[in-house]
Amino acid sequence: MYLDLFLTYAKVGAMTFGGGYAMLPILKREMVDRKGWVTEDDLIDCYAIGQCTPGVIAVNAATLIGYKKKGFLGALCATVGVITPPILIIICVASVIQAYSGNIYVKHALAGMNAAICAVIALTVFGLLKKTWKDPASVVIGLAVFALTVAFDIPTVLTVVAAAVVGVVISKVKKRR
């Protein structure tokens, strides 16, 4: 069972391209349709909690499903499983790129990739903005953080903690009304 958890998650880790949401259909196929380990509702729930905990969403969901199946060791197997293929793949890719970093074609290709990734991320961030700046208070928090970050050299950790405190205060005030 532990090996099964590890291997299934290794498969998921090796097959996903992109962020956490890209993983959802693959997780569903493996966990719900093939293995029947969790129901689809459970999976969606795990994803929701994965978003309410720090870190990489897809890994959090894996940890949680592993925990639900087999406790601590299950969580460990699932988590290590999902991160092992990417670690191996990136080490290979990175060593190749590093070995050829002086090559003029690699340089040109990386320069082109960098311009392309800007475009790709611009669209992703635009989607995030639409999703997370949805009511007046969140827009104000977002704009304030943006302005303060541009203007001052504030440690990112401090910004996150401050935003959390502001969020708690706002929701308390809202509730009192």
Place this chain on the structure above:
Amino acid sequence: MTLLLCFWEFFKTGLFAVGGGLATIPFLQEMAEKHPDWFTREELTSFIAVSESTPGPIGINIATYAGYKIYGPLGSVICTFALVLPSFLVILLIAHALNKFKSSEIVQGAFYGIRPASTALISCAILTTFFDVLVNVSAVTSVRSFFDAIDYPAVALFAVILTAAAIFKKVHPIVFIAAGALAGIIFKM
């Protein structure tokens, strides 16, 4: 010593980066400024590009690549484990009271504040990346030289890919990144 410091920095990132892999970018940019011998901001952009076009969650890929740059394969493993550890511990802590945690007023309030803030932090980090990639900042000495410093081929490629990606939403980003690499080679960027 480097490894210990790496572990600490990536542990912090894992603990405070909320909202998926991209949320780690502001932390990594900060790292690039704090530890210039680890990796540069420009290299970080390449990490992101490679991470988007290889399998695996983006946050894991970026951490692995950054770790490799800092300390080879061992650095990869240490950084990635350090990134994952905080959320692993948090989930173990809350696992027996998941629903209570999810519906807790304080947790919901905190995330109500963190989500828009996280997006703002990512936006800032991405704008910095734009400047790094599209403008040769070191060549800017005056307002006039700013226009000379703009990397026009990069801007053109950026604009073309942005338009294409906005139109063909269903096409996977890897296609656009590959196209960018190809264009980079053809036009000798």
